[in-house]
Amino acid sequence: MNRHFALATLFASTLAFAAPAQAVTEIQWWHAMSGGNNDIVNKLAADFNASQSDYKVVPTFKGAYPDTMNAGIAAFRAGTSPHILQVFEVGTATMMSAKGAIKPVYQLMKDAGEPFDPNAYLPAITGYYSTSKGEMLSFPFNSSSMVMWVNLDALKKADIAEIPKTWPEVFDSAKKLKAAGYTTCGFSNAWATWANIEQFSAWHNVPIGSKANGLDGFDTVLQFNTPLHVKHLQTLTELVKDKTYDYSGRANASEARFGSGECPLFLTSSGYYATAKSTAKFAFTSAPMPYYPEAKGAPQNSIIGGASLWVMGGKKPDEYKGVAKFFAFLSDTDRQAKLHQESGYLPITKAAYEKTKASGFYEKNPTLETPLKELTNKEPTENSRGLRFGNMVQLRDIWSEEIEAALGGQKTAQQALDAAVTRGNAMLRTFEKTVK
Amino acid sequence: MEKTAIFGNKALPYALLLPQLVITLVFFYWPASQAVWQSFLREDAFGLNSDFVGLENYQALFAQPEYYKSMITTLVFSSLVAALSLAIALLFATQADKNLKAAPVFKVMMIWPYAVAPAVAGVLWLFMFHPTLGTLARPMRVLGFNWNPLLDGNHAMALIVMAAVWKQIAYNFLFFLAGLQSIPRSVLEAGAIDGAGPLRRFWTITFPLLSPTTFFLLVVNVVYVFFDTFGIIDAVTGGGPAGSTTTMVYKVYADGRLGGDLGGSAAQSVVLMVIVIALTAIQFRYVERKVQY
Numbered sequence: 220m221n222r223h224f225a226l227a228t229l230f231a232s233t234l235a236f237a238a239p240a241q242a243v244t245e246i247q248w249w250h251a252m253s254g255g256n257n258d259i260v261n262k263l264a265a266d267f268n269a270s271q272s273d274y275k276v277v278p279t280f281k282g283a284y285p286d287t288m289n290a291g292i293a294a295f296r297a298g299t300s301p302h303i304l305q306v307f308e309v310g311t312a313t314m315m316s317a318k319g320a321i322k323p324v325y326q327l328m329k330d331a332g333e334p335f336d337p338n339a340y341l342p343a344i345t346g347y348y349s350t351s352k353g354e355m356l357s358f359p360f361n362s363s364s365m366v367m368w369v370n371l372d373a374l375k376k377a378d379i380a381e382i383p384k385t386w387p388e389v390f391d392s393a394k395k396l397k398a399a400g401y402t403t404c405g406f407s408n409a410w411a412t413w414a415n416i417e418q419f420s421a422w423h424n425v426p427i428g429s430k431a432n433g434l435d436g437f438d439t440v441l442q443f444n445t446p447l448h449v450k451h452l453q454t455l456t457e458l459v460k461d462k463t464y465d466y467s468g469r470a471n472a473s474e475a476r477f478g479s480g481e482c483p484l485f486l487t488s489s490g491y492y493a494t495a496k497s498t499a500k501f502a503f504t505s506a507p508m509p510y511y512p513e514a515k516g517a518p519q520n521s522i523i524g525g526a527s528l529w530v531m532g533g534k535k536p537d538e539y540k541g542v543a544k545f546f547a548f549l550s551d552t553d554r555q556a557k558l559h560q561e562s563g564y565l566p567i568t569k570a571a572y573e574k575t576k577a578s579g580f581y582e583k584n585p586t587l588e589t590p591l592k593e594l595t596n597k598e599p600t601e602n603s604r605g606l607r608f609g610n611m612v613q614l615r616d617i618w619s620e621e622i623e624a625a626l627g628g629q630k631t632a633q634q635a636l637d638a639a640v641t642r643g644n645a646m647l648r649t650f651e652k653t654v655k
Numbered sequence: 656m657e658k659t660a661i662f663g664n665k666a667l668p669y670a671l672l673l674p675q676l677v678i679t680l681v682f683f684y685w686p687a688s689q690a691v692w693q694s695f696l697r698e699d700a701f702g703l704n705s706d707f708v709g710l711e712n713y714q715a716l717f718a719q720p721e722y723y724k725s726m727i728t729t730l731v732f733s734s735l736v737a738a739l740s741l742a743i744a745l746l747f748a749t750q751a752d753k754n755l756k757a758a759p760v761f762k763v764m765m766i767w768p769y770a771v772a773p774a775v776a777g778v779l780w781l782f783m784f785h786p787t788l789g790t791l792a793r794p795m796r797v798l799g800f801n802w803n804p805l806l807d808g809n810h811a812m813a814l815i816v817m818a819a820v821w822k823q824i825a826y827n828f829l830f831f832l833a834g835l836q837s838i839p840r841s842v843l844e845a846g847a848i849d850g851a852g853p854l855r856r857f858w859t860i861t862f863p864l865l866s867p868t869t870f871f872l873l874v875v876n877v878v879y880v881f882f883d884t885f886g887i888i889d890a891v892t893g894g895g896p897a898g899s900t901t902t903m904v905y906k907v908y909a910d911g912r913l914g915g916d917l918g919g920s921a922a923q924s925v926v927l928m929v930i931v932i933a934l935t936a937i938q939f940r941y942v943e944r945k946v947q948y
Binding site: 319472610612613652 | 704715909913
């Protein structure tokens with residue numbers, strides 16, 4: 220008797236919940252934003268859902284970047300992919316080569332009849348996610364770049380008057396800092412390959428690979444074993460011996476070395492801002508990445524990191540209309556400006572950047588403008604527009620291995636970079652065959 | 656009525672076996688055959704393009720010097736982990752087997768690491784020995800020992816061996832303790848009366864009587880280091896520095912799961928499967944002869 224009643228209630232309540240759910244179209248959004256970023260994502264979805272009544276964006280946290288991407292791929296293979304999938308920048312080539320699995324954003328906006336002007340977005344950001352014809356394939360969401368975090372108190376202690384701008388100045392400062400008591404780490408960086416290969420190449424206007432770093436085709440060949448690259452790595456291998464330079468690993472687990480005051484000069488993502496602000500007990504700022512003055516045209520411009528939103532293929536037109544409306548909602552100038560100022564992400568549109576600038580925000584928060592200045596330092600060239608290599612996650616592992624071999628003294632810088640290029644090219648050829 | 660142990664029904668034994676057979680087919684033979692089939696394909700991550708390439712994945716694999724390096728790494732890693740975790744667990748088990756008041760507490764404390772997930776075990780050790788964040792690594796560096804698993808391959812290897820051994824000791828301990836407790840006291844007492852010292856009693860009575868347990872654990876431990884340790888490696892070293900902690904199973908995981916190279920990863924797992932089958936066969940053919948049941 221009781222059980223029947225419970226079942227009946229359950230049935231009735233399911234109906235009650237199901238009925239209004241059918242009236243709105245649900246948009247599934249899988250993302251990799253944890254902690255405070257997760258709150259931002261949830262708030263964006265809630266604001267959008269409150270702004271209209273036809274669509275409902277449902278955000279779901281799926282783990283770290285690689286986990287989210289793998290979950291999306293697995294779901295696609297099982298026929299249950301979400302509408303929107305957040306993919307980190309190194310997954311771009313894999314996503315864009317998956318024709319049929321994704322719906323290009325420019326196509327989506329055109330089909331849905333939503334206002335969309337690709338020129339409204341920061342070219343340094345959209346270049347990464349566009350074809351060589353300028354068609355935007357994914358929607359930029361959270362972007363960052365690499366900057367040098369500077370412990371101002373330490374510089375004072377070591378009697379260094381100015382923040383070092385070039386690499387020789389950084390080496391020199393690191394030696395002074397070591398003498399001033401920072402014995403275990405003069406300078407360091409997170410993201411070994413992002414700092415020493417990817418950003419380094421773009422910043423010095425030298426190629427990472429042919430075909431505009433792979434943006435113009437998958438038949439690209441790696442080229443980062445130039446004398447400039449070798450010189451840089453060679454210098455690091457010499458400085459690592461007495462810890463003027465100290466190695467901090469492949470990813471960003473060691474970022475805390477800056478906040479704890481151990482490493483007074485530290486290159487990592489501009490997205491480190493919030494953490495630095497809450498942990499560092501000293502005056503700090505961010506500065507542009509250093510460069511070699513003899514490199515022609517350096518500094519050029521930096522490239523972005525972070526993630527973008529990909530729209531998965533095979534969905535209903537009405538659902539795509541909702542996704543397009545959501546993207547239009549995200550592009551709104553006020554919303555972008557606020558998002559940028561609160562989260563520390565880069566603004567994705569020019570208007571949001573201008574608005575923030577005009578409000579005098581950067582005078583009070585100069586650290587937040589450094590990555591923007593780097594990205595827009597010069598008109599991007601073939602070497603600094605971005606990069607797009609297949610199997611990029613694996614490529615990074617190979618490159619890290621070779622950098623570690625050089626820093627550990629098992630190989631010379633030249634040997635390590637040659638091996639990184641050769642092994643990477645073999646991987647690129649495999650990828651090329653899978654997507655032909 | 657005639658009583659008999661022989662079933663007249665011919666189909667019944669098969670019917671009784673069926674669930675077991677179905678489970679084996681579904682959960683072992685089917686995935687294994689899928690891995691073999693996948694190793695002959697070249698496929699993109701989304702499964703949109705799939706080409707039959709024959710043995711190309713295997714050729715590419717055996718052309719990589721890194722693959723041979725990962726074999727050597729696996730050999731070093733697995734022998735260290737199996738030998739250390741068995742030896743230490745046996746030592747602890749013999750101690751716990753003594754008539755101590757604190758023995759139950761000791762046993763419980765010994766067992767709990769088994770309940771820790773491999774990745775969590777890895778993170779625990781990382782917290783202690785990360786070169787800059789580690790609670791034990793900093794004092795080591797202050798004392799002048801240049802502990803640096805981020806660049807020194809031997810240090811990194813030592814770190815994952817410690818984590819993997821720590822994780823496995825509990826399991827080995829349990830079996831050794833059960834084995835020890837099943838050894839008849841009378842035999843040991845007879846040995847003592849005949850004048851054999853504790854060490855002699857251990858090597859001539861206890862250890863031979865433990866040999867079935869030891870053999871079972873050897874097989875299980877080898878399978879453990881071959882298949883279950885990638886979580887630890889991923890959390891602690893990520894296969895680095897310079898590939899010096901990339902074991903074969905970690906390479907399968909990294910290339911397939913992280914890198915999206917399904918064909919190459921499948922080829923590696925087939926090679927790994929063949930090696931483990933061969934190892935197990937050798938163990939049963941040669942080592943088992945020394946086992947006294």
